[in-house]
Amino acid sequence: MTTVLSPDELEAKLRGVGATRYHNLHRFHRALHDGKLDRTQVQAWALNRYYYQAQIPAKDATLLARLPTPELRREWRRRIEDHDGSAPGEGGVARWLKLTDGLGLSRDYVTSLEGLLPTTRFAVEAYVHFVRDRSILEAIASSLTELFSPTIISERVSGMLRHYDFVSEETLAYFTPRLTQAPRDSDFALDYVRTHATTAEQQAAVVAALEFKCNVLWSMLDALDYSYVLGYRGPGVFAGPETPGAFAS
Numbered sequence: 001m002t003t004v005l006s007p008d009e010l011e012a013k014l015r016g017v018g019a020t021r022y023h024n025l026h027r028f029h030r031a032l033h034d035g036k037l038d039r040t041q042v043q044a045w046a047l048n049r050y051y052y053q054a055q056i057p058a059k060d061a062t063l064l065a066r067l068p069t070p071e072l073r074r075e076w077r078r079r080i081e082d083h084d085g086s087a088p089g090e091g092g093v094a095r096w097l098k099l100t101d102g103l104g105l106s107r108d109y110v111t112s113l114e115g116l117l118p119t120t121r122f123a124v125e126a127y128v129h130f131v132r133d134r135s136i137l138e139a140i141a142s143s144l145t146e147l148f149s150p151t152i153i154s155e156r157v158s159g160m161l162r163h164y165d166f167v168s169e170e171t172l173a174y175f176t177p178r179l180t181q182a183p184r185d186s187d188f189a190l191d192y193v194r195t196h197a198t199t200a201e202q203q204a205a206v207v208a209a210l211e212f213k214c215n216v217l218w219s220m221l222d223a224l225d226y227s228y229v230l231g232y233r234g235p236g237v238f239a240g241p242e243t244p245g246a247f248a249s
């Protein structure tokens with residue numbers, strides 16, 4: 001017989017998923033933060049991660065359309081504003097492009113998605129489709145990786161500034177607002193999940209949703225590691241200095 005967990009037990013289980021599966025544990029992130037990567041490898045990370053950032057407001061918009069109350073829609077609308085801003089040049093996606101600018105990549109090349117790894121595209125699309133197709137509870141639970149992101153962001157910013165002379169505080173400015181936005185967003189999502197996942201089936205579904213999302217993030221790093229650290233790069237993807245059109249002149 002499956003037992004129903006208390007809200008605290010459910011939260012502990014969700015935090016356990018983060019402790020064992022979040023992408024801070026991936027060896028590519030450890031290499032990134034410890035200064036073990038070269039400029040091309042850091043560029044490949046920022047270029048591929050751009051697609052994740054760019055699709056986050058699209059996934060939030062698919063959920064927004066299904067939310068039943070003004071309170072929930074207001075909460076989710078704010079996430080879209082955080083990413084898209086309210087004017088050109090504002091918001092998280094624009095700030096991510098400052099990071100790719102700072103690494104010398106051409107904006108046209110980054111936003112064309114031409115050099116993206118196929119796995120990045122599949123993983124990000126899987127996340128958008130999951131949020132579109134699953135229950136509201138599972139969709140909200142899948143955002144709970146953000147419970148664990150402030151720690152990795154702090155490690156990343158201090159590690160990258162210490163180790164890479166081609167990275168500056170200004171180019172990493174994307175991450176500063178995330179340190180307050182992510183806890184605010186994940187507190188709301190956690191409270192929603194604690195309140196609404198009341199049956200054993202719902203609780204199993206929210207844990208599975210968080211595991212799924214950890215797999216999305218993990219597989220993106222697997223692909224970067226395979227292609228740019230182990231060197232098994234497939235055709236057509238970003239190939240460092242010899243990539244036509246990849247660099248700002």
Ligand SMILES: O=C(O)c1cc(C(=O)O)c2c(n1)C(=O)C(=O)c1cc(C(=O)O)[nH]c1-2
Pocket residue numbers: 056092142143144145146149152153178217
């Ligand atoms: O830097 C990171 O490691 C990291 C992780 C995550 C995450 O855990 O999904 C997000 C972000 N950053 C982020 O910047 C962001 O805007 C974001 C939105 C979401 C989401 O699922 O809605 N996750 C994340």
